[in-house]
Structures are given as C-alpha cells and as structure tokens.
Amino acid sequence: MYTSRIIGLGHYVPDNVVTNDDLSKIMDTNDEWIQERTGIKERRFAVKGTEDTTSGMGVKAAKIAIERAGIDKDDIDFIIFATLSPDYYFPGPGVMVQKELDIKTVGALDVRNQCSGFVYAISVADQFIKTGMYKNILVIGSELHSHGLDMTTRGRGVSVIFGDGAGAAVLTRSDDNSRGILSTHLHSQGEHAEELALTAPGMGTRWVNDILKDHDNGEEDTSYFPLMNGQFVFKNAVVRFSEVIMEGLMQNGLNKGDIDMLIPHQANLRIAQFIQKKFGLSDDQVYNNIMRYGNTTAASIPIALTEAWQEGKINEGDTVVLAAFGSGFTWGSVIIKW
Incomplete structure (x- = not known):
C-alpha cells in the first residue's frame, strides 16, 4: 500500500481587514467583549464584486500550493473542495476550480462537513492515494462567510466570529512508509x-420562494442566518x-x-x-x-x-x-x- 504525502501548501485571504472596533460601529459590541470570548482581534472580509468568491479564493490558494509542490497543474488527478459557502447552491466549487485552473478533465468532489471539512477532505484524498487510484490530489478549503452573516446586534454572537479565506494542499503518492x-x-x-446550523434555504424547511414571499410582505426571516x-x-x-x-x-x-x-x-x-x-x-x-x-x-x-x-x-x-x-x-x- 502507498503512503500519501503533502508536498505543497498555499493560502489566500482577502486584503480587507475588519477589526473588532469596525464591528462595534455597526452593532452593540466592543473589542474587549469579542477578545475575551473568542480571542479574535480582526478578520478578513471579501469585497463584493471582486474575484474573492469561494472558488476564486480557492483558486488563488491552489495556484500557490501547486507551484510549491513542483508539479504542473495537469499532473493533478483529482480535486476535493471543502466548504459550507459555495458560489452556487449547485454546482459545487470543485468544478469551478477545474475550470479556472484549466486543468484537464478530472474528477471533482465537494465536501460539506463545515469546520471538519478539510480534515474529511484530507482523509478522502489519503484513501484514494493509498489504494493507488490517484497519484496527485488537490485539496482545498475555502469560505466566504461575510456576505451571509447577520451583521446586527441580534446576530453578534455568531457574526463576530467568522472570516473569509482559503487554504490548499497537494497530496502525492509515496513509497516511503516512514513519512x-x-x-x-x-x-x-x-x-x-441543529445546535449549529443554517436551515434555509433548504428543501425540508424554508425554500427561496418562502423567503421572497416574506420579504414581499414586509416580514423579516432570520432562518437564512x-x-x-x-x-x-x-x-x-x-x-x-x-x-x-x-x-x-x-x-x-x-x-x-x-x-x-x-x-x-x-x-x-x-x-x-x-x-x-x-x-x-x-x-x-x-x-x-x-x-x-x-x-x-x-x-x-x-x-x-x-x-x-x-x-x-x-x-x-x-x-x-x-x-x-x-x-x-x-x-x-x-x-x-x-
């Protein structure tokens, strides 16, 4: 059995820095309150209308990882993309990366395991490589939270925690079982x-039509936060x-x-x-x-x-x-x- 090894790493975060003091101007919070509970001093928020989409940030991180791996993009056999904030409801961002990197026709898998997503994705890549199915796998974790947070005092308990960014790793096959x-x-x-969830839009709860209907009636639906x-x-x-x-x-x-x-x-x-x-x-x-x-x-x-x-x-x-x-x-x- 082969061993899988990480040979390239890369990350990307947006340039836009949002401090705790910045948040205190739009909601009832302060730097001390946030740092005491979370340890967070600042985060990065993607600017709307830029290339910093979930897949776009993933592509930027992936380019760095591939270059550091010392391989060509067409040496990638498979793509695994972990995220809870895809560009579209479907298709997933894995195929967007394959397109934007102009990688040959390969499989692309999306992993929806939220905070555990990258660990799950690494595990899947590891198994594919160990069984000999693929040689070089690109694994990406990328999130664009800021556009979907409740940036009011009502939502501060969640919204002050999250930021945007992406990281990537290239895994390859190795015969060295010691590494x-x-x-x-x-x-x-x-x-x-449901202790940590975003329940709408969803087929089993409230779908887009329900949210739009409430909006037209002047009602506010917080289920999409x-x-x-x-x-x-x-x-x-x-x-x-x-x-x-x-x-x-x-x-x-x-x-x-x-x-x-x-x-x-x-x-x-x-x-x-x-x-x-x-x-x-x-x-x-x-x-x-x-x-x-x-x-x-x-x-x-x-x-x-x-x-x-x-x-x-x-x-x-x-x-x-x-x-x-x-x-x-x-x-x-x-x-x-x-």
Missing part, C-alpha cells in the same frame, strides 16, 4: 445537527477534540509527548488553549491564527498549516496533528509524519 499521513479519524453525531448554541458547542468541542487526538496518537503508538505541532481548527482561541493545557503542550507546539483571521471554517486548518510551515515551525520528521470539530456535529483528526 506522510499515518492515519485519519472521522466521526459524527447528527442528533446535535447561521444559528449556534455557543455554550453547548464549546462543551462538546473540548471533549471531542481530546478524544479524536488521542485516538490518532494511540493508533500509531504515540503519546502526547510525541506531538511536535498541533494545528487545531480555529473555532475559538479558548478551545485551543483548553486543549493545549490538557495535552501539556507549549506555545511553540500549537499554532493559532484565529486572532488575525477569525473562524474560516473549512479554510482554517489549511491556512494555519501553511503559515506554520512558512514560519519554519514544521520540519521534516515532525509529528503533526490536525484536529477539527464543527457543525453536524462532525469531528476528526489527521496524524502526519512530516
């Missing part, structure tokens, strides 16, 4: 699906993060002390700090950038992974752990020998 992705671990608990039971999500996240990281370590005969770098999904700095303390990791062993970008959902891990690598915090031979928890509930981990 690469050692294992991936995926879980879900659908009974809590994301809803989150923050405390419940937090309590579940800290438990599942710990479980799935330990699951991965144990499967590979590793322990907490073997972790060289943990890249957690950037959901909330307080969650990451809780996990860091529980695992006895130093600041140099955990990479966080939520302070600068907010929660970019499926893009958060590839953005953070790229930055950590760029800054020389990940080196050959390091044990790198990726872990995520989010809507669904879904969660997962990836154990890598770099």
Whole structure:
C-alpha cells in the first residue's frame, strides 16, 4: 500500500481587514467583549464584486500550493473542495476550480462537513492515494462567510466570529512508509445537527420562494442566518477534540509527548488553549491564527498549516496533528509524519 504525502501548501485571504472596533460601529459590541470570548482581534472580509468568491479564493490558494509542490497543474488527478459557502447552491466549487485552473478533465468532489471539512477532505484524498487510484490530489478549503452573516446586534454572537479565506494542499503518492499521513479519524453525531446550523434555504424547511414571499410582505426571516448554541458547542468541542487526538496518537503508538505541532481548527482561541493545557503542550507546539483571521471554517486548518510551515515551525520528521470539530456535529483528526 502507498503512503500519501503533502508536498505543497498555499493560502489566500482577502486584503480587507475588519477589526473588532469596525464591528462595534455597526452593532452593540466592543473589542474587549469579542477578545475575551473568542480571542479574535480582526478578520478578513471579501469585497463584493471582486474575484474573492469561494472558488476564486480557492483558486488563488491552489495556484500557490501547486507551484510549491513542483508539479504542473495537469499532473493533478483529482480535486476535493471543502466548504459550507459555495458560489452556487449547485454546482459545487470543485468544478469551478477545474475550470479556472484549466486543468484537464478530472474528477471533482465537494465536501460539506463545515469546520471538519478539510480534515474529511484530507482523509478522502489519503484513501484514494493509498489504494493507488490517484497519484496527485488537490485539496482545498475555502469560505466566504461575510456576505451571509447577520451583521446586527441580534446576530453578534455568531457574526463576530467568522472570516473569509482559503487554504490548499497537494497530496502525492509515496513509497516511503516512514513519512506522510499515518492515519485519519472521522466521526459524527447528527442528533446535535441543529445546535449549529443554517436551515434555509433548504428543501425540508424554508425554500427561496418562502423567503421572497416574506420579504414581499414586509416580514423579516432570520432562518437564512447561521444559528449556534455557543455554550453547548464549546462543551462538546473540548471533549471531542481530546478524544479524536488521542485516538490518532494511540493508533500509531504515540503519546502526547510525541506531538511536535498541533494545528487545531480555529473555532475559538479558548478551545485551543483548553486543549493545549490538557495535552501539556507549549506555545511553540500549537499554532493559532484565529486572532488575525477569525473562524474560516473549512479554510482554517489549511491556512494555519501553511503559515506554520512558512514560519519554519514544521520540519521534516515532525509529528503533526490536525484536529477539527464543527457543525453536524462532525469531528476528526489527521496524524502526519512530516
């Protein structure tokens, strides 16, 4: 059996910086309130009418990852795109990337696992490569949240958290079993699906016609804004993060002390700090950038992974752990020998 290895990383975030003070001008909030609860100082918002769409940002991140991988775009055999904010209801952004990069006819798969999306996408790519089906797979996580948030005091509990951006990785086949992705671990608990959800438009709830009808009647429908039971999500996240990281370590005969770098999904700095303390990791062993970008959902891990690598915090031979928890509930981990 082959091993899959990450050979190229790239990320892109919009130029438009939105600080907590900027948000305080349009809703009842302030810098101290946001930082105390989330650790976020600023985030990036895409400007409407620019190329910074979900697929557009994904393309920009992918170009960097492909160049760093040292391969040609036509060496890509398959595309996996993780997002909760696609350009269109359908088709998904995977085919948009294939078009914009002018890649030969290949398969394109979209993953809808929200904050766990990139971890799920890496797991799928890993299996395709290990079985010999594909050699080079482009994996992208990209999100454009800002255009769909309730930017009022009513929605501040959710809206102050999220930002826009994209990250990408190129995985390739390797015969060296001592390096690469050692294992991936995926879980879900659908009974809590509506604790963190956006329920409209949806075939089973309220469809576009219902929303338009309410608008014409002068009624405001908030079902097309994301809803989150923050405390419940937090309590579940800290438990599942710990479980799935330990699951991965144990499967590979590793322990907490073997972790060289943990890249957690950037959901909330307080969650990451809780996990860091529980695992006895130093600041140099955990990479966080939520302070600068907010929660970019499926893009958060590839953005953070790229930055950590760029800054020389990940080196050959390091044990790198990726872990995520989010809507669904879904969660997962990836154990890598770099």
